[in-house]
Amino acid sequence: MKSVSIPAARTTPPGRAARGMRPLLAAALLALLAACGEDHITRYPQTTFAPETEMAREQMFLFNLTMWMGIVVGVLTFAGMGYIMWKFRYRPGMPDPEQIHGNTKLEVAWTLLPALIVAVIAVFTVRAIFITQPEPPANALNVRVIGKQWWWEFQYPVGNDTVITANEIHVPINQPVQLLLESDNVLHSFWVPQMAGKRDLITNRVNRLIFTPTVPGVYMGQCAEFCGDSHALMKMRLIAHTPEGFRQWLENEARPALEPTDSTSAVALGKKLVTQGACAGCHVIEGTPMVGRLGPNLTHFGRRRTLAAGIVDNNAENLAKWVSNAPAMKPGSLMPPQGKAAGGNLTEEQIQYIVAYLQSLQ
Ligand SMILES: [Cu+2]
Known part of the structure; x- marks a missing residue:
């Protein structure tokens, strides 16, 4: 398990009573973390060097194997070169060295040895190919x-x-x-390095990626294949839950969107604007008449941690900015500016209602 740094909240020294409470508080915090299944903890860094699945570990092993073999070969080669250059360096008055052509033993050695090294790498590479392209297990979750x-x-x-x-x-x-990877536009590449290596998403073809997460948490990922203007702004988060936590998440996601309880509230006004306005052309919110399929499904948008493919926190301020002028945050975004200031039709007040409604979609 990774350590979690908790920012210090206290600036003055604690009193005796507070010190006595510390183990209790720590125990309570640990119990809380366990209860939450730790699926809220972000597992930094986003790197290949901290593998958390068998597949990622296998790829890490192959990387380490080839790197260390390369280091050994490099060190031996440069050491041999240095030794020879030093031992046979020119000194004044030296006779010319004996002129020879070839040395059978050496020739055989430096042909066989690299072949052997490449053969060892090939064996482990083929093994890794089979491990990273397994048959889909019968109990796999398909996404x-x-x-x-x-x-x-x-x-x-x-x-x-x-x-x-x-x-x-x-x-x-x-x-x-089991991820079934596709694209309906250009090439992309799915990459959550702690789970598995990159795999491309291609039009007219389904690529598979199979791995088994073992540690709950939030893992960072991103697109790893250049795909246009905002390729660098195409992030994602993989959230690994306990089986019970996942079941609860999926059960909630399968429900239609929550209805505003008070028909005069900002949420209700926002709902009207979203479901009857421009948003409906591109987005779906289950439980409303919206059927647009161009943009992301917003049925439980309020539950997401981030917006605009992981580039900013999902909060009221960022959401208002996004709705009023999406291309300013994500160049090339297909979502046109909606705010009056950016050439759209919505006033600041209307955007606030929309934000209230979208945040209510838990
Ligand atoms: Cu991309």
Whole structure:
């Protein structure tokens, strides 16, 4: 388990009573973390060097093997060169060295040795290919992943229905996950390095990626194949839950959007603007008449940690900025500016209602 740094909240020394409370507080905090399944802890850094699945570890092993073999060969080669240059250096009055052509033993040695080294790497590479391209296990959770410009759609089959979400892929631990990777536009590449290596999303073809997360937490990922203006702004988060936490998440996602309780509230006014305005052309909110399929599904948008494919926190301020002028935050964004100041039709007040409604979609 990774250590979690908790910022110090106290600036003055604690009193005796408070010191006595410390173990209790620590125990309570640990119990709370365990209860939450730790699936809220962000597992930094986003790196290949901290593998958390068998597949990622296998790829790490192959990397280490080739790197260390290269280091050994490099050190021996440069040491041999240095020794020879020193031992046979020119000194005044030396006779010319004996002129020879070839040395059979040496020739055989430096032909066989590299061949042997490459053969060893080949054996482990072939093994890694089989490990990283397994047959889908019968108990695998299937998730359809569709690369968009510039965000991710995730689809979960639930009975005869499909739960659709965006930019945050939720999975359970200790169950194989099979991603079915596709694109309906240009090439993208799915990359959550602590889970597995990169795999491309291509039009007219389904690529598979199978791995089994084991540690709950939030893992950072991003698109790893240049895909246009905002390729660098196409991030994602993989959230690994305990099986129970995942079941609860999926159950909530499968529900239609919550209805505003008070028909005169900002949320209700926002709902009207969203479901009857321009938003409906591109977005779906289950439980409303919205049927647009161009943009992300917003049914439970309020629950997402981030917006615009992971580039900013999902809070009222960022959401208002995004709705009023999306291309200013994400160059090339297909979502046109909606705020009056940016050439759209919505006033600041209307945007605040929309923000209130979208945040209510838990
Ligand atoms: Cu990309």
